[in-house]
Amino acid sequence: MPIYEYELVDGDCRACGGSFELRRPLSRPPLTHCPLCKKAVRKVISGANSPRITKPLSVSDAKKAGFTVYEKRDKGVYEKQ
Numbered sequence: 246m247p248i249y250e251y252e253l254v255d256g257d258c259r260a261c262g263g264s265f266e267l268r269r270p271l272s273r274p275p276l277t278h279c280p281l282c283k284k285a286v287r288k289v290i291s292g293a294n295s296p297r298i299t300k301p302l303s304v305s306d307a308k309k310a311g312f313t314v315y316e317k318r319d320k321g322v323y324e325k326q
């Protein structure tokens with residue numbers, strides 16, 4: 246399966262860090278939105294095939310990797326986890 250690299254079209258994402266890589270079968274249509282934050286993404290065309298660190302793709306993985314994940318609390322307050 247080819248690995249595709251995606252980046253956010255606008256803004257950033259605390260979960261994916263604004264860009265991520267995804268293995269996807271050729272038969273599937275290109276991803277249009279981040280699976281975590283649902284923001285629009287575009288495929289990054291990269292000719293280089295060098296090994297890269299793949300960013301975590303789930304919130305629990307993001308927490309394990311040291312990302313700060315915000316969860317919505319009562320009264321609209323965002324509390325650092």
Ligand SMILES: [Zn+2]
Binds near residue numbers: 258259279282284
């Ligand atoms: Zn995202």
